[in-house]
Amino acid sequence: MADLFAPDPVDPADEPAGARPLADQLRPKTLDEVIGQTHMLGPDGTLRRMIASGRLGSLILWGPPGTGKTTVARLLADQIGYKFKQISAVFSGVADLKKVFEEARFERLSGRKTLLFVDEIHRFNRAQQDGFLPVMEDGTVVLVGATTENPSFELNAALLSRSQVLRFESLSLEDLEKLAQRAETLTGDTLPLDPEARATLMTLADGDGRALLGLVEEVFASAKPGEMLDSAALLTVVQRRAPIYDKAQDGHYNLISALHKTIRGSDPDAALYYFARMLDAGEDPLFLARRLIRMSVEDIGLADPQALPQAVAGRDAYQMLGSPEGELALAQVVVYLALAPKSNAVYTAFKGATSVAKATGSPMPPMVILNAPTKMMKGAGYGDGYVYDHDTPEGFSGQEYFPEKIGRQQFYQPVERGFERELSKRMDYFGRLRTARREGETK
Known part of the structure; x- marks a missing residue:
């Protein structure tokens, strides 16, 4: 195996x-x-x-591919005068780490600090990550790790506590255009693309500068002399890149969070955008259908009682039609939920009831509402005094149903939006009847 830390055999x-x-x-x-x-x-x-201070602490550079993490790490070392060492977690093991640590100790004795750049640091296991801690603490190396995955999930807490996490952002369309212009200046050629095709090329790069330059090379290599490509021709020349989206990792959670919050925020256009992005990236439509059902009960609930039936019907329609026809049914649900009146009253009430249920153990319900299927239970008072609600004029007996140990609680508090306005009136009505019954019993 070649020495991972040996200099390049050919100077670029x-x-x-x-x-x-x-x-x-x-x-x-x-x-x-x-x-x-x-x-x-x-x-x-x-x-x-950091550069102005002349001191550089250990860093975790987190962001999508092609956003400059490796380049920035190398330039930081040059700017501050540190020796730059680079390894990749994909190809390196414990022996490789020991070797680079020894080299860094030797450099330190000669008065020069080492910036150790670890690409894809999240691929090191927990024990290997712990191996960095001693050399970070004693100043042998300044660690700069690069990762495309969320450091909170992939890196040890001890490593994170000794590092500053810097978030790299995907390149904007304007950034990608600047990069394409640099490529044209370097090559002395102009991309043979009409304005629409040029915009399409930037979109295909998906915020990845390295990918854009690869696409630029494909266009230069494939276009015939004097040919001007439109969008359709461009897509036949280059292979479309899949959007940066790992259904098991950060991209997945970022976009489903964005979809949920835009629906909660009553923005149907933004919600459709994130919905379309997830479908375009290959997300399972039934996963999206399940999440929409959850949103209908968590963020809308009884403010619009049709939200849940709409979400369930959208899922059923997708299962009947399949892709791509069924995706329109789910898109309809996205718009409906985004424009529905919002309430988390049921969600909050359920959490409150669950909390009280866990905290109070298993107190006996009032005897009045317990069935008495045997003579012994009837003789013990089970069901004694129970009033059948339908026998009352209002269809409401107003009896107390909470265990005596807990006392009366109110978990559900409807909002003054949508159908819950009507439910609030009903609750007030039943509350007045319950109070009147209690006052009548105490007289």
């Missing part, structure tokens, strides 16, 4: 420019050349402040 400066990928040729030489991440690299950004 000695290679012809055309022999290297565009992404390598356009790699920024200074932090000022980095496109995007202005929240960190702007005049008042986090990294600029």
